[in-house]
Amino acid sequence: MSAALPRVGPLAARAASIAVVVAAVGLLPWLAGRDPALSVLRARAGEQDPTREALDAVRRELGLDAHPLALFGDWLAGAARGDLGRSWVTGNVVLPSVLSGLGASVTLMAAALVVALAVACGLCAPTVLRGARGLPRRGSGATAAVLAAAPEFLIAAVLLVLGAVWLGWFPPYGWQGPQHLVLPALALGLPAGAVLGRLADDAVAPVFAERWVELWRSWGCPPRTVARAAVRRALPPVLPQLGLVVAGLTGGAVAVEVVFAVPGLGRTALGAAESQDLPLLQGAVIALVLLGAGAGAVTALLRHRLLGPALRAAALPVPPPVATGGGRAPLVVTAASATALAVVVGWGLLREPLRLDTTVRLTAPSASHPLGTDGLGRDVLARVGHGALATIGTAALVCLCSLLVAVALGFLPGVARAVAETANAVPPVVAGLLVAAVTGPGAAGAALAVGLVSWPPLASHAAALVEESRGASHTEAQRAIGASPLWTLRRHVLPAVAGPLARHAVLRLPGVALALASLGFLGLGAAPPAPEWGVLLAESLPHVERAPWAVLAPASALALLAVLAVASATALGGRTR
Known part of the structure; x- marks a missing residue:
């Protein structure tokens, strides 16, 4: 059998993905197959005829007549200095808009992470408490699995109907105060917490079947001590997944921001994509990728600190997964x-599906229209x-x-x-x-x-x-x-x-x-x-x-x-x- 190529580490893979995305974003004006000068002209004055003289004037102004690789190099050098250019639509500097959206997205992700950790602890707490007392595990985690499989925009839509429309507890849209943060944080944090809770529950359950747990109980260790040690034992296989979950909040935040009209990076990127404002789109996408990579790096550092020198040095075997099939x-x-x-x-x-009848707009379910x-x-x-x-x-x-x-x-x-x-x-x-x-x-x-x-x-x-x-x-x-x-x-x-x-x-x-x-x-x-x-x-x-x-x-x-x-x-x- 031929020798396999060496495996690329997570850091190298993350760096390679960022490099690919940066290159794709930098070359977007030419990858799109459309004349960037025409996009700029339409963004500035949609009624103006795209004559050759007008397009040439835009190219000279923005330097678009240079070679794409040269322009990519200039854009990359400017991005390294924090200069993301100017919006093609408004003419404003891109960086302040990106930073403003970044602040809203980071706030939303931080609140969602708090929700996710709370949900994860709540899901695995019964298994920990029962296992520490020598009782069998109850439940298969089906509820957590279904919640984890649901996309964030679906949970956001349901929460919008329940929490804002029917119950009226929270505002449906906007970003003016803490009350506007509740529903978006729940929509983003619930599926992430379900993923973490399911992983933690599956990891901690088999720990209580290991020999050392029986030995500790025979020595008279209280359940609290056994539970704390079991959670510590189950951390190594779970903590690496925390980085993936936190980085995944970046993608989920885009849909949640759209549903609740949160002025974050995702909504900024979508608006730029719809208006063909490529400089703003470039800045927003780069910020999204860096935000996800930064979240993963911070989580890896947190894992490094939480495990401590003993667990970092020890090659602990991963507990066997608990069977979930059958029945x-x-x-x-x-x-x-x-x-x-x-x-x-x-x-x-x-x-x-396409027949219009404006006389029955937004009618409630009935015999003629069951939904x-x-x-x-x-x-x-x-x-x-x-x-x-x-x-x-x-x-x-x-x-x-x-x-x-x-x-x-x-x-x-x-x-x-x-x-x-x-x-x-x-x-x-x-x-x-x-x-x-x-x-x-x-x-x-x-x-x-x-x-x-x-x-x-x-x-x-x-x-x-x-x-x-x-x-x-x-x-x-x-x-x-x-x-x-x-x-x-x-x-x-x-x-x-x-x-x-x-x-x-x-x-x-x-x-x-x-x-x-x-x-x-x-x-x-x-x-x-x-x-x-x-x-x-x-x-x-x-x-x-x-x-x-x-x-x-x-x-x-x-x-x-x-x-x-x-x-x-x-x-x-x-x-x-």
């Missing part, structure tokens, strides 16, 4: 959620049903392409891991912004953006399967008796990789569909009037106070999809993480 409950939940989703989609497909109507009088049930074809069908195509890429890269394990770690460090929203800036918003661009960041888990899995299959005794025996490498690959290695990897790709399907819906919600995917689930949520949010059912219908469909994903993974005994 009838996951199968029942899978069947129920699949049946409910199939009924809604099938019923909606029988109706017309009500939207702001243009269109049937919500019909749009949810037809939107499933666009959302889930595109997700299936993305999963298939990701599967093929993973199989190809899996036979180069060193390359697969290095490239996967680099791609994994780029949030999906950042990929969506970059692709939309190059190709323009659209369903194809959203599929490309999600595809660019959805294959790394499959590639890492494929690399592990290939190494395991190549090292198996029967494979070694085939080579020893003179079997050709191609025959061994076709008859032994490929079948051992294809089956598990295909099942993994199927379990990734709902997550990819939710990612596509997220980009559609942000305006980076399919455009109205396409009945895509993310587009439906974006269209309905302005009318949430008058017609909350128009928001809850696509939100419920997405929630059913998340439940189906988690229940399927649990029933098959796998994890989608």
